[in-house]
Amino acid sequence: MSKNKSASGQVRIISGQWRSRKLPIHDLEGLRPTTDRVRETLFNWLASDIRGARVLDCFAGSGALSLEALSRYASYARICELQSNAAKQLKQNLQTLKCDNADVISGDSLALLKQGLNDDKGFDIVFVDPPFRKGLANTTMALLAEHNWLNENALIYLETESDLTQIAIPNHWVELKQKNAGQVTYRLFQYQLDE
Template sequence: MAKNKPGSGQVRIIGGQWRSRKLPIHDLEGLRPTTDRVRETLFNWLMNDISGARVLDCFAGSGALSLEALSRYANFAQIFELQASAAKQLQTNLQTLKCPNAKVSQGNSLQLLDHACAEGFDIIFIDPPFRKGLANECISLLVKHHWLNDNALIYVETESELTDLTTPSSWQEVKHKQAGQVSYRLFRYQQDVNL
């Protein structure tokens, strides 16, 4: 881990303008940063779509996914994080990177998503704490309140034993992999023209 005080660690950005930068994170209960290997695969999948994108990170934790997206020239990131200390650390890390095009909102992601969205997003990260049933609720709210732009890409990371992930018919699965205890998928949202 890191040379930080006990009970803390680091997240490493693997590509883009901040490649190899290491940033401090708090070692909090349930915090499970997406591994470098999974992140590398994910951002290979997103390679042609990330630059200029509006990104929504629904359960940010360490911020590994949104920071990686911003490093690769995403236009803006809205970052939701429940735990106050993790949200504060994310804000500090963004200041360290001199990154003004991100907003951290501290609070319950499901409550933050449960209202109309003024401007939609192109890439959405759903990587909730495992075994709490949060992924399906999050997906439902994203659809209900129109958080997704047409052709948006949605990344969903869950525990591998989760078998009842419910996605709307407008979401087409484009990639699906498993790494140990983690199952991760990429969907593309296409508006139903008949609606």
């Protein structure tokens, strides 16, 4: 889906403290940064929740989502990326931005999620934008639910290929929004515990 990738190998931050900054990204196989239009819609959805939020980016790729969240004053981001070149570029981009409230984890997101939290601080916003057609979306959602990664009322963003129709939504996840953009479907859920 090369039309979603900027030809120059850059990602642009839309708003916040780093508004309009362009940062380099590696041209890696399967990397398809969330388009500006989709990101703009997503962050309109998150506008009242992003400041001060703890963010988990499960399949960071270019880092477009977590960098946008940090630009809009999220308090912390844990950024997971399997491909070591992309993870290295993410660390460099955070240094360029002089951002010290984020950690880049180079490795398999599913293995990380299986470990569970090593402290008692869960996450308020989670981005799940896995490589398409690899069967990762449902497994990721299940691991987030099973291993207590989510704070109460956490928001979960899920971006998948539009032809993925079998979505296994965990208990206590309520769908708030859903939109389509070309070959992409994106949804926003909230983790709501029963009263």
